[in-house]
Amino acid sequence: GQQVMQIPQYQHVQEGEDFTTYCNSSTTLSNIQWYKQRPGGHPVFLIQLVKSGEVKKQKRLTFQFGEAKKNSSLHITATQTTDVGTYFCAANDYKLSFGAGTTVTVRA
Amino acid sequence: NAGVTQTPKFRILKIGQSMTLQCTQDMNHNYMYWYRQDPGMGLKLIYYSVGAGITDKGEVPNGYNVSRSTTEDFPLRLELAAPSQTSVYFCASSYLEGQGGQYFGPGTRLTVT
Secondary structure, three states, X not given: OOOEEEXXXXXXXXXXXXXXXXXXXXXXXXXXXXXXXXXXXXXEEEEEEOOOXXXXXXXXXXXXXXXXXXXXXXXXOOOOHHXXXXXXXXXXXXXXXXXXXXXXXXXX | OOOEEEEOOEEEEOOOOOEEEEEEEOOOOOXXXXXXXXXXXXXXXXXXXXXXXXXXXXXXXXXXXXXXXXXXXXXXXEOOOOHHHOEEEEEEEEOEOOEOOOEEOOOEEEEEO
């Protein structure tokens, strides 16, 4: 299946700051999904990106799909303590292949 | 709707024992999946099903078996448990393959000693 690499693996953010996490593939993706997993919880679907160059926003979260459909990013503005957790991208190649995730901690 | 439910929440097995992890969804989803998640890692697909009576292997199927006799239920069977199977197991379902998101259950934390 598709392999996706996520960077960084860990992100320590000061509350109120912005940060971006990236998801990269060596091959073209049909679409990509993003999930959030709170500590001790289960993954929760956030969004799916399908079109080349697509940008979608959910409040303070901005998701982008690259023009070549080989990479994606998640940008969070004005980080809050509720943003703590691990964010996974998942490449869709008939079955989902999950990246290793970016684990976010927030300093109050 | 309860969504996706999994039982048990926690289980400790001795090496060589067997058990079945239960998964039920009430959303009438055709597609169901079993994943394992090791500490600090992403999710690895064990088995999946595209409908009742149809199952297929994922990335890491060895040591596991599944069945799908109904749309709602997708149990995962561990035979001859090994320490390498210590993990958190998540069941998930989706309406359409590749479209929309997967809905995950709360997980089963399994320890094999």
